[in-house]
Amino acid sequence: MSNYSPLEVTFVKGDGCWLTDNKGDQYLDALSGIGVVNLGHCHPVITKNLVEQSQQLIHTSNVYRIGNQERLAKELCDLAKMDKVFFSNSGAEANEAAIKIARLYARTKDIEKPIILTANQGFHGRTMATLSATGQSKVQAGFSPLMSEFIHVNYDDIETFNDYQNNSNVVAVMVEPIQGEAGVIIPKNDYLNKVQDVCKKNGWLLILDGVQSCMGRTGKLFAHEHNEITPDILCLAKGLGNGVPIGACLAKGKASKMLTPGTHGSTFGGNPLVTAAALGVLEVFKDNKILENVNEMSKYFLSEFNTKLRNNVAVTEIRIKGLMIGIGLDSNIVDCSQLVKKALKDNLLINVTGTSIRMLPPLIITKEEIDILIGKLIKLIST
8 A cells, every 4th residue: 555655775793883785785774764773783682582492482372371471570579669551562552551651540430421641743643543642643644533532732831731730530641751853843841740749739640652662762671760750551562672563651659550351462563573572672771771871872862963063054953862863954944854864865764853853873872883873864965
């Protein structure tokens, strides 16, 4: 089906921050498969886990206990300070689980028409529920009637909740710690803390969609750790499997008790193969200085950017948290619609959202590779 418009390149091999196409040309991947291969392409630990597990057992089903799944659940819950987890195949499905939990939570409060507050320009997926939760009309176009009831409020504006604090049908707030698809929109340092305060005051669940911003992307394993808070529900995917499809919806307290046998499920969710990959990801974070590298390379990128590109007339803003990077551009100077193709010609993989370049390079990137990246950005923006 023609729902994709793939660029004219076919990759056949990956190694770290680099991809090789079927002609033998190498490309610097500053997008990580849209924030997925956070530990780089074909990381040896994840590859080893996949090979070994595939030779033993790939799939049973959740009709039976799965050892890898139970080990992963315990490790994730310990790391995230949560109580329970539901495993899915994607971020959208993790968010779907969160929405279902919020609906069940509403029933415990005798709320028949529950409302979840989400953010304008937020992105939560492309299923009907997550599409409805998404605050982008361009993503929703053609799919009405949407699911009720999601109300979109302004992101990074705590005052926007004032109009709803007396609305007895509101049961949850669902936001991204950093808005990814919107172009890396970073809120004020205390925004999530204030959102949590509002939720606690009103008895609402706080759902954080960390699909893109977690798994080390911001310099912490989970993005909300910068705020020293713990949400009621946390959704993960993307970097959790480093390329293998896995999502996770973690919950604590009352939210962790909503799903009971028969209320939700997944044929493939958390099977032996994908959980082996995710266990490998956590092993790498535990045994290597990945987060230290993220923070060091973030500072180095910003320093080099400010030295070499900050005064470029085409640049309006730099937004960076860890290795989650957005570069705002003046569309009167730069034709943003052509940047992805122009970058590809220079063997660089990036994403453009509106008038912003979005980059999510692998967390293992080196100073030498950042130098290459900066050099390519200079060429891209200046031509």
